[in-house]
Amino acid sequence: MSSALDRRHPDRAAASPDGNPAVDQGLVPPWRLRRHAAARRASTGRSRWSGWLYMMPALLVYGVFVLVPMGRTVQYSFYDWDGVGPATSVGFDNYRRVFTDPELISTIVHAFELLGFFTVIPIVVGLVVSSLVREVATGRFGTVARTTLFLPQIVPLVAAAIAWSWMYSSQGLVNQTLSLVGLDGLTRPWLSDFTWALPAVGLIGSWVMTGLCTVLFLSGMAKIDRSLYEAARVDGAGPIREFFAITLPGLRQEIGVCVMITIIAALASFDVIYASTQGGPGRATLVPGVAIFRLAFTEHQVGLASALAIVLTLLVLACVLPIQRLVAEKNP
Amino acid sequence: MSPVRVSRLTGITVLVAVMAFTMLPLVSLLSAALHPQGSVPTGVAWPHDPQWGNFVDAWNAANMLTLLKSSTLIVLGVVPAALLLSALAGYGLGQLRIHGETLVLLVLLVGLTSPLEAKIIPLYYQLRDMGLLNTRWAIILPLIGLFMPFGVIWMRAHFLTVPRELSDAAKVDGAGTWRAFRHIHLPLAKPVLASLALLLFLWTWNQFLLAIVLVDDPAKRTMAGALGYFQGQYGTDIVLLSAGALVIMAPTVLVFLLLQRHFIRALLQGAIKG
Numbered sequence: 001m002s003s004a005l006d007r008r009h010p011d012r013a014a015a016s017p018d019g020n021p022a023v024d025q026g027l028v029p030p031w032r033l034r035r036h037a038a039a040r041r042a043s044t045g046r047s048r049w050s051g052w053l054y055m056m057p058a059l060l061v062y063g064v065f066v067l068v069p070m071g072r073t074v075q076y077s078f079y080d081w082d083g084v085g086p087a088t089s090v091g092f093d094n095y096r097r098v099f100t101d102p103e104l105i106s107t108i109v110h111a112f113e114l115l116g117f118f119t120v121i122p123i124v125v126g127l128v129v130s131s132l133v134r135e136v137a138t139g140r141f142g143t144v145a146r147t148t149l150f151l152p153q154i155v156p157l158v159a160a161a162i163a164w165s166w167m168y169s170s171q172g173l174v175n176q177t178l179s180l181v182g183l184d185g186l187t188r189p190w191l192s193d194f195t196w197a198l199p200a201v202g203l204i205g206s207w208v209m210t211g212l213c214t215v216l217f218l219s220g221m222a223k224i225d226r227s228l229y230e231a232a233r234v235d236g237a238g239p240i241r242e243f244f245a246i247t248l249p250g251l252r253q254e255i256g257v258c259v260m261i262t263i264i265a266a267l268a269s270f271d272v273i274y275a276s277t278q279g280g281p282g283r284a285t286l287v288p289g290v291a292i293f294r295l296a297f298t299e300h301q302v303g304l305a306s307a308l309a310i311v312l313t314l315l316v317l318a319c320v321l322p323i324q325r326l327v328a329e330k331n332p
Numbered sequence: 333m334s335p336v337r338v339s340r341l342t343g344i345t346v347l348v349a350v351m352a353f354t355m356l357p358l359v360s361l362l363s364a365a366l367h368p369q370g371s372v373p374t375g376v377a378w379p380h381d382p383q384w385g386n387f388v389d390a391w392n393a394a395n396m397l398t399l400l401k402s403s404t405l406i407v408l409g410v411v412p413a414a415l416l417l418s419a420l421a422g423y424g425l426g427q428l429r430i431h432g433e434t435l436v437l438l439v440l441l442v443g444l445t446s447p448l449e450a451k452i453i454p455l456y457y458q459l460r461d462m463g464l465l466n467t468r469w470a471i472i473l474p475l476i477g478l479f480m481p482f483g484v485i486w487m488r489a490h491f492l493t494v495p496r497e498l499s500d501a502a503k504v505d506g507a508g509t510w511r512a513f514r515h516i517h518l519p520l521a522k523p524v525l526a527s528l529a530l531l532l533f534l535w536t537w538n539q540f541l542l543a544i545v546l547v548d549d550p551a552k553r554t555m556a557g558a559l560g561y562f563q564g565q566y567g568t569d570i571v572l573l574s575a576g577a578l579v580i581m582a583p584t585v586l587v588f589l590l591l592q593r594h595f596i597r598a599l600l601q602g603a604i605k606g
Binding site: 049050051052053054055057058059061062063064065066067068069070072073076083129132133134135136137141145147148149150151152154155156157158159160162163164166167169171172173175176177207210211214239260264267268270271274275288289292293296297302305306309310312313316317320321324 | 339340342343344346347350351353354355356357358360361364372373374375376417418420421423424425427428429430431436439440441442443445446447448449450451452453454455456457458473474476477478480481483484509513534537538540541545555556559560563570573574577580581584585588589592
């Protein structure tokens with residue numbers, strides 16, 4: 001699975017300006033390649049245009065079902081429209097509401113609170129676990145471990161939400177465990193508690209993402225030159241220094257990929273929340289994804305829903321694109 | 333004990349603990365699913381008399397055969413088409429090196445990183461106007477489009493690693509770009525296409541938002557969408573809901589476990605040959 005994951009994100013594909021993996025891996029000095037490429041460019045001028053023919057079908061489907069809808073979301077966001085009658089243009093009114101309506105602002109705040117659970121916890125836990133188990137996660141045991149840790153990525157998020165809702169319920173495992181250790185006072189139906197519902201659904205996200213990050217980090221560690229660790233040990237470095245001096249820099253790319261995947265999953269979360277709390281109790285766990293769904297498809301405020309969708313998209317891009325560039329930079 | 337032994341022991345303990353935590357929600361589901369229907373189970377407790385028949389009831393209540401058929405049809409509609417389009421475009425980008433490559437990549441990147449919420453509202457109206465709402469096409473067509481950025485970038489990464497000399501040699505033999513693609517590059521790309529197929533299968537099978545927005549009839553949805561409907565129907569019956577959730581997620585888990593072995597075998601073979 002590890003080699004498959006490595007291609008999950010475009011940063012690897014676009015790692016060098018030439019996009020040539022031979023350059024990224026230091027196999028070919030870039031200047032030699034450039035001369036080579038210039039010579040080839042002259043000889044294959046025709047095929048460089050015929051390449052567009054091969055691109056066309058993909059770009060067509062992509063255009064119709066991704067680019068056009070995105071453009072229309074922008075367009076709708078300037079309308080007051082119930083989805084049935086005529087639409088009236090209202091300028092930036094919908095955006096003004098997104099940033100002044102406390103209910104809508106709270107959805108964005110919730111999305112950022114989820115970042116702690118979807119991004120920070122999985123990456124920190126993933127780093128700690130993978131460095132602790134690096135030596136033992138080999139052979140058949142390692143395979144079983146990787147398969148198990150990957151399971152949350154395989155089951156649909158709705159199923160994860162159903163399983164966790166049951167664990168959080170009054171009769172569920174969480175309360176059972178608390179009672180068992182004598183903490184009866186703390187038991188409660190977690191998902192209907194105004195204070196605890198958001199951290200509780202957040203932890204579902206941690207459960208889904210931690211395995212993915214751990215497996216990615218393990219595969220990244222396998223690529224780090226073993227002699228670096230041996231050299232550090234000779235120099236008398238302890239495990240902590242070893243981690244900060246070798247492991248962490250060596251995992252730059254994997255960490256970057258995890259950060260991007262989990263940020264998108266947190267800010268744009270829908271499945272888990274919709275299937276566990278529907279945004280409740282009250283609006284304690286309402287996130288932009290669920291709010292957009294409700295506004296557009298049950299409350300018939302298509303314009304406002306679209307404006308929220310655009311704001312959400314810009315937030316995601318603002319968080320993800322800088323990391324994408326950071327990861328795409330060549331290692332020093 | 334030597335420090336090495338201690339660190340090995342810590343490692344194994346941590347790993348087993350993390351694995352147990354990962355399995356906990358599923359074990360908890362299984363424990364609930366085996367209780368007598370209508371009873372209210374508590375936490376994780378092995379029932380005195382495990383009711384394996386609950387799975388049969390859940391299978392029937394969820395209409396599993398119909399659901400399996402529906403999800404399979406959707407996968408068959410999405411995955412082969414998405415693979416073909418991705419391979420073609422990846423070949424164009426990675427081997428033929430088209431003009432305006434950077435622009436194409438940038439446009440694809442926008443689609444890859446922007447959330448589905450940015451597209452779902454107009455998709456609804458677009459598919460309504462096409463007369464495709466409440467049909468499987470309403471899931472199939474948008475999904476092919478949504479998979480393009482990932483699929484194309486994935487295939488481009490593969491075609492970049494194929495030596496250009498291969499195309500040059502084909503050209504010397506008088507083969508055009510199409511014949512070179514069809515007879516040389518496509519067969520070589522099989523393993524890469526296979527892993528892409530595995531991922532696209534999973535993401536199609538588990539697609540939720542598209543399914544609940546665009547298709548009302550659970551019998552025409554993806555498995556995840558159908559599970560959402562099942563939850564709405566049997567939300568209060570925790571025993572049947574747990575059994576149903578396990579039954580509905582079983583196919584993907586089985587396929588994953590099977591292909592995981594394939595994957596590992598392929599990796600091992602590659603390592604031996606390398």
